[in-house]
Structure formats: C-alpha cells, structure tokens
Amino acid sequence: MSVNDVGTGYTLTASASGLSGATSASFNVTPCAATTPATLLACGAAVQAGRADVIEVQGSLVCSGAAACKLRIENAPHPFVIRGAAGSLIRREDHYDYELLAAVGPADVTFQDLVIDERADAPCQAIFPVDPPVENPDCKPSIFVFGADHAVIKNATVAHAKSQAVLIAMTHNVHVSHARFVDAHEFGLQVSNVDGSLLVEDALFWHIYSNAIVLYDAHGTAASPLVVRRSLFEHNHLTSIFYQCGPPGGPPAPCGGGQFLLSGLVDFLRVEGTAIRDGSNEGFPSIAIGGMELNPPGIRDITVVNSDVHNHGMWAIYMNPNPVDCARVTVMNNELYLNGQAPNYNGVNVGNFDPGIATETGTCQTPACRTVALGALWAIPADGVSWTSNDLTSPQVSVDGAVVSTERTGVIHPAPGATVVLLDGTTEMDRLTAP
Incomplete structure (x- = not known):
C-alpha cells in the first residue's frame, strides 16, 4: 500500500517550545483560556488577529454539534502555542467532519501537553473500500498543520482519531516528542513534503488501523538525517483499510503493509533504538503485516540500527516491487526475530530487496539477544x-x-x-x- 497524497508547569522559551524567532519582545506568554468550545474559538480568533500567542485548554472541553470546536488558525502573525493545563481534556462527542485543531501558514506552531479523546465507541470509516482510494469527508484528522516553518508536537496524547491523529504537510521542520498515538482509524502520524528536519522521539504508536507512521517526500542530508528514535510501535496496521490489491480488471481487494511506511521519495532517514512489534491483521487474518515498508520510488540512504523488529507475518524490513531510484538501505546491529511467519515468507527478516540495495550486518535472531528497552x-x-x-x-x-x-x-x-x-x-x- 502506498499513500502519496495529503488529503502543568510550563515555561515558554524559544528553544523549549520549538518556536524559532519567538522572543520576550515579540511573544505574548499570557495564555488565552479555553474552557468551552466558544472560548476555544474566541482564543483562535485572538491568535489569528495577533492579540494572543498562547491558547491554554483548561478543564474538560467537550465538543458536540456542527463545527463546535473547529479551531482553524490561518497565517497567524506570530508563532503560537496550543497547550493543555494540568488535567485538561478535549473530547469530541460527534461531528468528525472537520479537523479539530488546524494551523495553516508559515507561523511556527506548538501543540503541547494536550489530551484529545475522539471517543472509542464512535465509528468512522476513514477510507472507502474502492480503488483508487477515496477519503471519507466525514472522518477528519485531529491535528492538521500545513505550510509551517516549524511544527512541534510535545507531550501530547491523541486517542481514537477518525482519520490521521496528526497530519503535517508542506512544513520545513517537524519535531514530535513524547507523543502517544492510540487507536487512530487511518494513520498515527502522516508527514509529507519536509525539506528541513524531522525528529520523532520517545513516541508510542499503538493499535493504529493502518500504518503508524507514513513519510512521503521527506528529505534529510548525510550530515543531518531525518531521525526516528526511542519509539515503540505495537500492533499497528491491525486491519486493511486500503483496497488497492485486487487483480488487474478485478474487484478492489484489501492490502497488507507495514507498521512504518516510507511511501516514496524519502532519503537520509535514521531509525535507531526503536521497537516495532506484533504486526497482525485482525480484520483480514490471511493478509500478512510487516514491520517497516519501503515503497519506491526514491528510497535512498535509509539506516535502521540498534532496533528490535519482531513478530510479523511479513518481513521485518522490506521493499515493495519496482525499486526505481532506490539505494543504500543499511540494516545494522538489530534484534530481528519471529518475522516472516506467514506462508511464503519463510522466516525471512530483511526481504524483497533487489540485489545491491540492502546491506544487513550484526543481526541477532532470538528474543532479548539485544535489548531495546522501551515503555510508555x-x-x-x-x-x-x-x-x-x-x-x-x-x-x-x-x-x-x-x-x-x-x-x-x-x-x-x-x-x-x-x-x-x-x-x-x-x-x-x-x-x-x-x-
């Protein structure tokens, strides 16, 4: 499957918040308190107009009704922060047809100390079962960022999102730390069109319907690679929501895939100290799930090191067919075991690469042969x-x-x-x- 389209104590400093250019002279640290849907939207208007730079969610903010909490800030004049006070919560009860928190434009934006609950018992089919895939307009992401210089997601939990938990596009620099992506109905984190920096660290991706992370058109350098580190992926791609795998001329059929997807045009990525475990397909048990899926074209200079990938029907790390402009995938000093368990995968850990693309060294193949200790x-x-x-x-x-x-x-x-x-x-x- 490939995805190439985007459909409590707190001290604010420029470095801590990720807001480059924020200074004591230019940044208003006095928060605008959001305690109800109405005050949340009023705070958004204040940020939009340059009267506030911090929105603080306080208490339990319950969203019910059409566009009740549709916070969309476009072309804010200053960097801004949307944060949660201790014990705060945003809970959407219904109407999932809009992004809950959206930031559009070049201003730096930080989402910090937030808990978002989109309700486990509220169904929403993110992708219709047709080929080519069609997104359901009634199932929108929880957090959406487009066109920012810096986007920061820090100490945030997004549970039961009806599409992507977080969707970030056309943004130069992305930093995700200590985030919890739980039970999203499409992807946990989707990032596309990054040409500056990407750092995902100390994150959890748990029981996501499709891929936990999707990266597309994301570019690092040899000196400053994109980085995913110290993160735990558990039982993602737990069903098949994309129907692009039917026979030519035949009806659409569901696809397998990997928990971590490079969807194309990704180079200079380093994955380290990370665990990807327990990939299986609850919706279609006969369709195998893998660990890390590399989808051509343009997959180059990818390094997976000191990590643990185990318990998958498909390969631990693999490349899809037709590897156009793909080179230099390095798999080094990893703990890879109990992968390739489904028929025809033959227990292989690193598979489906054309000769000369992948190099594997230092792999151990038993539990705890190399410890990658993580917890969330x-x-x-x-x-x-x-x-x-x-x-x-x-x-x-x-x-x-x-x-x-x-x-x-x-x-x-x-x-x-x-x-x-x-x-x-x-x-x-x-x-x-x-x-």
Whole structure:
C-alpha cells in the first residue's frame, strides 16, 4: 500500500517550545483560556488577529454539534502555542467532519501537553473500500498543520482519531516528542513534503488501523538525517483499510503493509533504538503485516540500527516491487526475530530487496539477544491509565509509590491525581498524573 497524497508547569522559551524567532519582545506568554468550545474559538480568533500567542485548554472541553470546536488558525502573525493545563481534556462527542485543531501558514506552531479523546465507541470509516482510494469527508484528522516553518508536537496524547491523529504537510521542520498515538482509524502520524528536519522521539504508536507512521517526500542530508528514535510501535496496521490489491480488471481487494511506511521519495532517514512489534491483521487474518515498508520510488540512504523488529507475518524490513531510484538501505546491529511467519515468507527478516540495495550486518535472531528497552504510559479519562513496554527485564507499575502490576502491558483505574510510574526494576521509564 502506498499513500502519496495529503488529503502543568510550563515555561515558554524559544528553544523549549520549538518556536524559532519567538522572543520576550515579540511573544505574548499570557495564555488565552479555553474552557468551552466558544472560548476555544474566541482564543483562535485572538491568535489569528495577533492579540494572543498562547491558547491554554483548561478543564474538560467537550465538543458536540456542527463545527463546535473547529479551531482553524490561518497565517497567524506570530508563532503560537496550543497547550493543555494540568488535567485538561478535549473530547469530541460527534461531528468528525472537520479537523479539530488546524494551523495553516508559515507561523511556527506548538501543540503541547494536550489530551484529545475522539471517543472509542464512535465509528468512522476513514477510507472507502474502492480503488483508487477515496477519503471519507466525514472522518477528519485531529491535528492538521500545513505550510509551517516549524511544527512541534510535545507531550501530547491523541486517542481514537477518525482519520490521521496528526497530519503535517508542506512544513520545513517537524519535531514530535513524547507523543502517544492510540487507536487512530487511518494513520498515527502522516508527514509529507519536509525539506528541513524531522525528529520523532520517545513516541508510542499503538493499535493504529493502518500504518503508524507514513513519510512521503521527506528529505534529510548525510550530515543531518531525518531521525526516528526511542519509539515503540505495537500492533499497528491491525486491519486493511486500503483496497488497492485486487487483480488487474478485478474487484478492489484489501492490502497488507507495514507498521512504518516510507511511501516514496524519502532519503537520509535514521531509525535507531526503536521497537516495532506484533504486526497482525485482525480484520483480514490471511493478509500478512510487516514491520517497516519501503515503497519506491526514491528510497535512498535509509539506516535502521540498534532496533528490535519482531513478530510479523511479513518481513521485518522490506521493499515493495519496482525499486526505481532506490539505494543504500543499511540494516545494522538489530534484534530481528519471529518475522516472516506467514506462508511464503519463510522466516525471512530483511526481504524483497533487489540485489545491491540492502546491506544487513550484526543481526541477532532470538528474543532479548539485544535489548531495546522501551515503555510508555498514557491516560484517557474514559479509558483509564494504560501502559505497554518492550524488553523490560522487570516491568513494574506503581501508583503513589505502591507497585500495582508487574505485567508488560495493561490498564488500571487509579484515583484522579495519583502519580503513576512505569519502571524497569528501579529505572523509571515513564510517569504521569492520573486524570
């Protein structure tokens, strides 16, 4: 499958927020408080007019009705921040036919400390089952950025998005850190047309319907590659929503794919210290899922190092047919095992590359032969506090200092305000305050 089209204490500084050009003289740090849909839209108008540079979501902001929380800021005169106060939440109850938070134009934008709940029990079919694919106009992304110089997603959780959780296009520099992408109905993070920098770190992609990350037309350099590091992908591409794999002249048929997709025209990407695990297809069990999918043309200078890819029906890392302008894929010092389990994949980890494109060295092929220890917590008031992990020797979850679980993954329902910590023995992996 390929996708080539885009359809609580907080100290604001230019470097911490990712807002290049923001200075004490030019940036208004006084927040505009958004406590209701009406005040959210009023704050957006204030940013649009240059009267505010920070929108702060406070309390539980519930969106119901047509365009109730349609925050769209276009060509803001200053860099701006949309952030959440401690314990805040944006919850959309209905009307998924608009982007919830949209930023269009060259101003730097940061989304920070946000929790967005799009409701697990609200269905929305993001892609109609036709070939070529058609997006459902009633299922829009949660966060949309177009044309910015810098876009930053930091300490954010987006759950149950009806299309992409975050869609970023035509943006020079993208930085995603400590973000949680949960149960999106299309993609977790889609980024296209990046010509400056890309950094995705300490992120979780969990149970996304199609690909967890999609990169298209994204370009690094040898000196400054695009980077994905210390991130955990678990059970993504859990069904097949794209119907582009039928026989010539025959009816549309669902496609397999990889959890992490390079959709074309991606060069100088480095993936390190990352785990991609448990790829299987719940919707179509006979259709295999892979780890990292490289789709021609123009896939060059890709490095996967010190990472863990395991438990897939397809290959761990693979390239789709017709590798036009593809070269120099380096797979080095990784833990790759239990891949290629479906018929005809023959247990192969790195597969379907034409000769001379891929180089594999230093692979070990048993569990824990090379440890990639990762863990993540996330919290949605309607769902509780959840966690998952990879390669932890002694996983523990504590609530206010008391250990309540030693499972690798799970969910609990602690009292609001409780401190929840995920540990590997005595090493802290993540922490949060229960909503």
